[in-house]
Amino acid sequence: MSALIATDLAKAYRRYQKPIDSLKELVFRRQYHEQFWALKGVSFRCEPGEVLGIVGDNGAGKSSLLKLLAGTMQPTQGELIVNGRVSAILELGSGFHPDFTGLENIHLGCAMLGLSAEQIAAKVDDIIDFSELADFIYQPVKTYSSGMFVRLAFSVVTSVDPDILVVDEALSVGDQHFQKKSMDRMMAFKDQGKALVFCSHSLYHVKELCKRAIWLDKGVIQAQGNSGEVIDQYNDHVRMQNRVSVVKPVQSESIEKTDKSQLTAYLVDASLLRVKKTGDDVVIYRTGDAFRVKVMAHKQSSLALEDVHIGIIIKRNDGVQCFGVSTVLDNVALFTGEDKNDLGVVYEIPELTLLSGHYSLEIWLIDTTSAHVYDSMQSCCEFKVRQTGTEVGVTYLEHQWSAPV
Numbered sequence: 001m002s003a004l005i006a007t008d009l010a011k012a013y014r015r016y017q018k019p020i021d022s023l024k025e026l027v028f029r030r031q032y033h034e035q036f037w038a039l040k041g042v043s044f045r046c047e048p049g050e051v052l053g054i055v056g057d058n059g060a061g062k063s064s065l066l067k068l069l070a071g072t073m074q075p076t077q078g079e080l081i082v083n084g085r086v087s088a089i090l091e092l093g094s095g096f097h098p099d100f101t102g103l104e105n106i107h108l109g110c111a112m113l114g115l116s117a118e119q120i121a122a123k124v125d126d127i128i129d130f131s132e133l134a135d136f137i138y139q140p141v142k143t144y145s146s147g148m149f150v151r152l153a154f155s156v157v158t159s160v161d162p163d164i165l166v167v168d169e170a171l172s173v174g175d176q177h178f179q180k181k182s183m184d185r186m187m188a189f190k191d192q193g194k195a196l197v198f199c200s201h202s203l204y205h206v207k208e209l210c211k212r213a214i215w216l217d218k219g220v221i222q223a224q225g226n227s228g229e230v231i232d233q234y235n236d237h238v239r240m241q242n243r244v245s246v247v248k249p250v251q252s253e254s255i256e257k258t259d260k261s262q263l264t265a266y267l268v269d270a271s272l273l274r275v276k277k278t279g280d281d282v283v284i285y286r287t288g289d290a291f292r293v294k295v296m297a298h299k300q301s302s303l304a305l306e307d308v309h310i311g312i313i314i315k316r317n318d319g320v321q322c323f324g325v326s327t328v329l330d331n332v333a334l335f336t337g338e339d340k341n342d343l344g345v346v347y348e349i350p351e352l353t354l355l356s357g358h359y360s361l362e363i364w365l366i367d368t369t370s371a372h373v374y375d376s377m378q379s380c381c382e383f384k385v386r387q388t389g390t391e392v393g394v395t396y397l398e399h400q401w402s403a404p405v
């Protein structure tokens with residue numbers, strides 16, 4: 001039996017232009033708000049013993065979804081089936097009364113989570129121990145630092161033996177020692193067959209901790225499934241948003257000309273070779289696959305073959321130049337076809353060591369000095385790479401570990 005089954009969940013908020021508008025709505029019984037859908041058509045399942053990650057940009061709807069799962073907010077549409085007791089750490093200190101001491105808040109929090117007075121009494125010492133708040137437990141929580149808040153909140157919600165634990169970013173606030181301790185407790189929950197929903201901006205943690213993940217974008221699910229694949233897709237999107245605009249080098253002849261035959265030399269075509277067909281609109285390689293591109297060009301007969309070269313740059317979608325090389329640098333001549341002015345070359349990387357990302361090629365038709373550009377193609381031969389491991393960076397570098405001497 002699934003721990004959580006969400007079917008077509010949707011949440012709409014009322015948005016008012018001015019705070020007074022909500023009052024005017026009450027008094028004049030007219031609508032002064034716009035309806036804003038923070039979540040739409042969200043469907044997924046979370047199984048016992050599974051850690052489900054939630055990622056997305058600011059405002060994507062993550063907190064709204066967690067509040068629905070925690071039961072602190074009701075969906076506007078759709079159905080949510082929750083099999084078991086849910087315990088959640090949402091916004092910092094939510095559910096705590098600022099004027100009450102830590103100890104009073106433990107009683108309040110546990111009671112709200114459905115524990116009887118006897119059950120609370122049996123757990124209080126463990127909760128205080130785990131929180132490591134010692135004598136601070138007798139101080140009002142409004143005097144607590146954010147780290148102390150999280151320690152108390154985490155200790156309370158995990159002490160009630162929930163079947164489903166919902167954890168928002170909160171843990172990033174505690175110190176390293178407590179982060180490790182709470183992470184261990186979460187993993188122990190998972191091992192006991194409990195379900196965990198973990199929302200974080202730390203994609204590394206989501207990839208490492210979660211078996212499955214959901215990427216929310218503007219309130220809808222953009223991708224869900226294996227966490228590695230979902231995070232790779234989300235990373236492609238993040239890099240696209242962060243890309244820097246790159247200034248193009250000055251070219252001596254306008255390549256925007258539609259009539260390329262006027263150019264001394266021009267690129268005819270560039271295509272990725274021997275790629276397996278995928279359902280995706282962009283070709284996908286695995287790290288380590290062979291990579292081949294065929295580039296065709298044409299030159300005027302007045303131009304010597306030795307004075308035409310091809311340069312290729314592999315670029316990630318955030319503008320990072322991953323690798324660039326040219327036939328000039330490698331001292332390779334272009335190949336000619338039946339017509340001696342038809343030129344071509346196949347660029348081959350036997351093992352593509354790039355890590356997950358969304359890439360494209362820049363192809364340059366240049367002279368022997370590499371300074372003169374006859375023609376170029378920007379952002380062509382788009383492709384994606386998916387890695388199997390969780391290494392970070394742009395490319396896989398062969399390496400080894402050994403004992404220090």
Ligand SMILES: Nc1ncnc2c1ncn2[C@@H]1O[C@H](COP(=O)(O)OP(=O)(O)OP(=O)(O)O)[C@@H](O)[C@H]1O
Nearest residue numbers: 013014015038056057058059060061062063064065
């Ligand atoms: N009470 C509310 N009234 C109106 N709009 C709201 C309300 N709460 C959230 N929203 C809007 O709903 C959208 C989703 O918000 P939500 O807080 O769920 O996103 P989020 O993914 O958690 O963002 P963040 O990562 O910044 O915390 C945002 O556009 C937000 O402005």
